[in-house]
Amino acid sequence: MGAEFLFMDDNARPHRENIVYECIQSEDITRMDWPVYSPVLNPIEHVWDMLGRQIEREKPVNPPTTTTTCLPELRRALLDEWCNIPHDQIDNLILSMPKRCKTCIASSVRHTPY
Numbered sequence: 001m002g003a004e005f006l007f008m009d010d011n012a013r014p015h016r017e018n019i020v021y022e023c024i025q026s027e028d029i030t031r032m033d034w035p036v037y038s039p040v041l042n043p044i045e046h047v048w049d050m051l052g053r054q055i056e057r058e059k060p061v062n063p064p065t066t067t068t069t070c071l072p073e074l075r076r077a078l079l080d081e082w083c084n085i086p087h088d089q090i091d092n093l094i095l096s097m098p099k100r101c102k103t104c105i106a107s108s109v110r111h112t113p114y
Contacts (some may be wrong), residue, residue, distance in 0.1 A: 008032040041100055043059065043093040054081045 006027050014020070047064060055077055 006030050006032050008034060041097070041104065043097065046093050047090060050085060050089070051078060051081050055085075076089070 007024065055074070055099070058077060058081075
C-alpha cells in the first residue's frame with residue numbers, strides 16, 4: 001500500500017479481536033486512532049446499509065440451507081442490488097459530508113442523526 005498507508009476501522013468489536021490485531025501487527029500496518037462509539041461518517045458504510053436493507057427485503061421465504069448454494073446467491077443478489085443503487089443517492093451521501101462533519105463536531109461526538 002505504500003509508506004503513507006494508514007488503516008482506519010470503526011472500533012467494532014470484530015475489528016479488535018486478537019487475530020485481527022495480530023494480522024495487522026504481522027503486516028506492519030499502521031492503524032489510525034479512532035474513538036470508540038464514533039459516528040459512522042464514511043459514506044460507503046451507508047451504501048452497505050442500503051444494500052443490506054434491500055437484500056433483506058428481497059430474501060426468499062425459505063433461504064438455502066447450505067453454504068455452497070447460499071454464497072453464490074448472496075453474491076449475485078449483492079451485485080444486482082449494487083447496480084440498482086441510483087447514482088444520485090451516492091452523490092447525495094458524498095455531498096452531505098460537510099454537513100455531517102459539522103454536526104458531529106457541534107455535538108462533541110455525542111449522538112447525531114447520522
